[in-house]
Amino acid sequence: MRVHAIDPAEVTDTHNLLQSPFWAAFKEEIGQRALAFRYESELGNGELVAMERARGSAAEHLYVPHGPEADLPEEAQGGFLTELSRGISATVPTHPTFLRYDLRWRSPFTGPDYQDDNGRWLGRPQPRIQEMRMNFGIGDRALRKAPTDVQPPDTVIIRVNEPDDVLLSRMKSKTRYNVRLSLRNGLQIARESDSSLEEWHALYRDTCRRQGIICENVEYFAELFSVVASHPHPCCSDAPIVRLIAARHRGRMVAGLIYAMFRDQAYYLYGASSREDGSLMAPYGVQWRAMCAAREDGCTTYDMFGVPPTDDPSHPMHGLYRFKTGFGGEIRHYRGCWDYPVDEAQYRAQAHIAADSGAYHLRR
Missing domain, CATH: 3.40.630.30 (Gcn5-related N-acetyltransferase (GNAT))
Structure with a gap:
């Protein structure tokens, strides 16, 4: 070689x-x-x-x-x-x-x-x-x-190049119910600019503390958006699209995620939500909106970017497994x-x- x-x-x-x-x-x-x-x-x-x-x-x-x-x-x-x-x-x-x-x-x-x-x-x-x-x-x-x-060596890959009814039909019944509930709860779910990063990061920081995981600082995310926006390197002519999708209730951000699109694939990278507003089911709504947006931009798959290896209730991230696999898709083990x-x-x-x-x- x-x-x-x-x-x-x-x-x-x-x-x-x-x-x-x-x-x-x-x-x-x-x-x-x-x-x-x-x-x-x-x-x-x-x-x-x-x-x-x-x-x-x-x-x-x-x-x-x-x-x-x-x-x-x-x-x-x-x-x-x-x-x-x-x-x-x-x-x-x-x-x-x-x-x-x-x-x-x-x-x-x-x-x-x-x-x-x-x-x-x-x-x-x-x-x-x-x-x-x-x-x-x-x-x-x-x-x-x-x-x-x-x-993560285990993930869920969702095919998003299908109509809404097909995507919804592939979800587990509880997930499908929660997605629809989030859309009836008076949430405003939309793409936001990087000017909302500080507000999103406050949610993200609380989420990391709640789950006991390391928290990247807000400058990390600001740099991610900056590299995409400014193209400071010649190599960035083929830069992906990075977006923030957020859910607001009465003007206050209650959930949000950052995802990237590169060629025909979308990647869910980071998410955050408010525990106090859990009944609104906002995390389900922002995931659904991100999947639909990725499809509209030409992506064929949406990578959940990591789940625990098995459906083990004793795993510290078991809730993440149930949440991500609920959207349907293929579980892959690398x-x-x-x-x-x-x-x-x-x-x-x-x-x-x-x-x-x-x-x-x-x-x-």
Whole structure:
């Protein structure tokens, strides 16, 4: 395999938001360094974007969000990833301890053998079993299941290129009822400009505190909208659309979400709501409005961007699972984060340090 470095602005062969030149530009604006590579192999050619993390420390690594995007059969994935890692390691100008890939390849552990008698998914096997399968037929068996997943490895994908009645018919009955109830509760649900970010962020901050998750500061979101609006980098000519949809009751914001559209896909990124106004069902209304708006702008799918792996009442985010899956759609399970140690000794020494602290639902 041949691998060479390119400018992130040169990346064109991508259909994923987190592999887009725009996302690289945004991450650089908030202090990260973005790199990009082009690879050529017998299995195909492609490009990918990577972010430097923990630079200058023993945990320094390159993080590849939702990449590579190569469409490969399962039996070819481990060998391809190993060869790609060797090529990147020989090309990258820095000295990372490891490479971390946040893979969007489907998990191979979802068939009947991994379901209970009622057809419910049992979840992924232990990392050792996953590693045996990923490294099968590879001499050095170098790929490791990462100790943490950065992006959620489980999500719900909703096909939105259908009429309203079809979308509603695919929802669970309680969700469909709550969507309709939100539209009868006197809510004004509409797109708002970034001038409403401060008000939305106050709701978001309370939501994060309520759920016990890390809260991005308002400047993070302001920069996201700023990069889209000002196009400060040449790479942003193919920038996605980022929008804020909010629900107001008697003029006061009671719920809102931020979503992005890139090519024909929409991504629900961040949401917030008021606990005191829960009876209004505003979160259902803003999701419905976002899906309809994404369809009107030409998107075919709407990615809920993360759910717990199973319908487990003991999971701390079980309510999120029930909320997101209620809108219908296909539950997808991906392989999640995988590491390729460049410096094996240093990687082993850092084995108990999660370079990306916190659960996957805490940050993008």
